[in-house]
Amino acid sequence: MGRPDETAFTHPEMDHPDGDHPHEECGVFGVWGAADASALTALGLHALQHRGQEASGIVSFDGEKFHNHRGLGLVGDNFSDARVIAALPGRAAIGHNRYATTGDTVLRNVQPLYADFEFGGLAVGHNGNLTNAMALRRALVRRGCLFQSTTDSEVFVHLIAISLYSTVVDRLIDALKQVQGAYSLVSLTGEALIGVRDPFGVRPLILGRLPTPAKDGGWVLASETCALDIVGAEFVRDIEPGEIVVIDDSGVRSIKPWAKQPSRFCIFEYIYFARPDSIVEGTPVYEVRKRIGAELARESHPDADVIVPVPDSGVPAAIGYAAEAGLPFELGIIRNHYVGRTFIEPTDSIRNLGVKLKHSANRALIEGKRVVLVDDSIVRGTTSRKIVEMVRAAGAAEVHMRISSPPTTHSCFYGIDTPEREKLLAARNDVDAMARIIGVDSLAFISIDGLYRAVGADNRDPKRPQFCDACFTGDYPIPLTDFAAATNDRQLSLLAEG
Ligand code: SF4
Structure with missing residues (x-):
């Protein structure tokens, strides 16, 4: 209009x-x-x-x-x-x-x-x-x-x-x-x-x-x-x-x-896309997210004092994680829901403040604590790094990160906007390298088997419901015709360039 x-x-x-x-x-x-x-x-x-x-x-x-x-x-x-x-x-x-x-x-x-x-x-x-x-x-x-x-x-x-x-x-x-x-x-x-x-x-x-x-x-x-x-x-x-x-x-x-x-x-609809109050394929999304958090805690749980979600999407998984780990769940990061268009950022120092427009640390809950941050995914790693810096600046004694999806190693071609593969942090780095880049004391992702257990399916049983999990496995169920043609064209032009 x-x-x-x-x-x-x-x-x-x-x-x-x-x-x-x-x-x-x-x-x-x-x-x-x-x-x-x-x-x-x-x-x-x-x-x-x-x-x-x-x-x-x-x-x-x-x-x-x-x-x-x-x-x-x-x-x-x-x-x-x-x-x-x-x-x-x-x-x-x-x-x-x-x-x-x-x-x-x-x-x-x-x-x-x-x-x-x-x-x-x-x-x-x-x-x-x-x-x-x-x-x-x-x-x-x-x-x-x-x-x-x-x-x-x-x-x-x-x-x-x-x-x-x-x-x-x-x-x-x-x-x-x-x-x-x-x-x-x-x-x-x-x-x-x-x-x-x-x-x-x-x-x-x-x-x-x-x-x-x-x-x-x-x-x-x-x-x-x-x-x-x-x-x-x-x-x-x-x-x-x-x-x-x-x-x-x-x-x-x-x-x-x-x-x-x-x-x-x-399968990413369960992890992140669908609204938590929706029931997807007969299963409440909120419950699945809590189960993913619990599986994640069973798979990898560092000594810690408090579980903190990266809001809003990390909240249900963090609730499940905290309950399974028997640790307090605290809103140690507050999200500002009223962020307008990010203003033009003239300098690096101002640009680095940008993340604080959207998230801020709740110092009273974090200071001196060993914190486990729970988020749903890492794509490029840029925001994760800034959030970790922010939590450390608020006085956290240790910062661990747990992710309620497996590493995103491949792009989606089925309607989800992900960057091209080279820009995905997990496509270029193993978990230890990712932990160093993000600046955490430890980093772990839920395993693909753990994810399937949480959604109530078996990824190795062809008779049970299957999912698309291509962004974690590279197993694309539907041919990528245009992508294959574009890749072929690129290779041909590289060959032509000598
Ligand atoms: S690749 Fe498959 S699982 Fe990943 S976001 Fe796309 S449709 Fe979902």
Whole structure:
């Protein structure tokens, strides 16, 4: 609103001063059959704000026409004005929160994407990342398709447009069979709300039902259960990996166009991405995080006086760790939730103060103590180092760090924004070297086996639920077609350079 279309934009709340966490991906939400569908969608997007803070959008259908509003920034920036919601009438709507994993943060990349087809309008919101989008895009451009955005998600629109099948659902299946990667989709046509989860089920998607009669008993699709709670909807079930649900006034129809294969749900959703009050794949996220902390304490526990979480994401694991270790849990680091856009930092000394904008040490709880800091992940290590310096400056006698994920040694290509591999601290250093760089007396990560025990799965038993754990193991379940082609191109150009 009021910002020029093509101006790249960073919102203060997503201007992460740290590179020590992967960034969340996207959140999707959809409603069918409720009088105030757009207002419910705005509420759902609020609950999913942690999954994307760069932009948000809603498309509604009023029985005759589609309406849409998309904007850069937080949901509150775009949908607080009642007039905006009033301009999105209808009993069906879909919404999307974006964190850019591909494409710039400009208005034309904000979802839901919308297009007019020969069969009518279709809007789509995508959580995930396609691994062959560049290859498909090049082929589509050669066939004359004109792309309006730089997002991977737009290939869905063009593949649907050129499909020779007649029904929307058959065209969608035709398109899905050509893409590779991770996708949980919500799509809205004049006839139905459609939800899709990729065959590996990498990203979450759930079905809920609004109460009858207050909200007409309408249906809801959402990335997480926390978005059902905010609109008063009941959880019905997870959309299964490889399932398409078509929701209209006659109910929910399920289509499974792919042969069943083992699920590879993103294990990082449990560690960090999902909101702690969400129930993911039938398991409460908060409980899993506490169990991970307890496993971590069983695996590696130094002599210490106090367990301190790196807030906010390290809190549940630290609670589990402290309970297992039998040590006090204290909020020895306080997080400032009201940090605005980091001001321009003119000198190194001012820049080094930057971390204190977001975190400060609670000296009374730390001074003279042997402290175990618990955090969920280390990506680049920059913020960890600054936090350790801060805790030492507050008088800690010893600083140990325990991480509730295994070392992040590989980049994610399935919808999570991680730096390229060379920038990952764990890709270049063993744990001892990382401890020296971060400046701790000791450092340990939960083992991959310990992580699987905490989520209640066995990573060596092919019959039990499996997860994607590629950022810890390099075992990518879905081909990295574009990445492999780019690597090949780079190698060819190096060879050409001699
Ligand atoms: S690579 Fe890591 S972050 Fe990406 S989907 Fe797999 S487990 Fe999740």
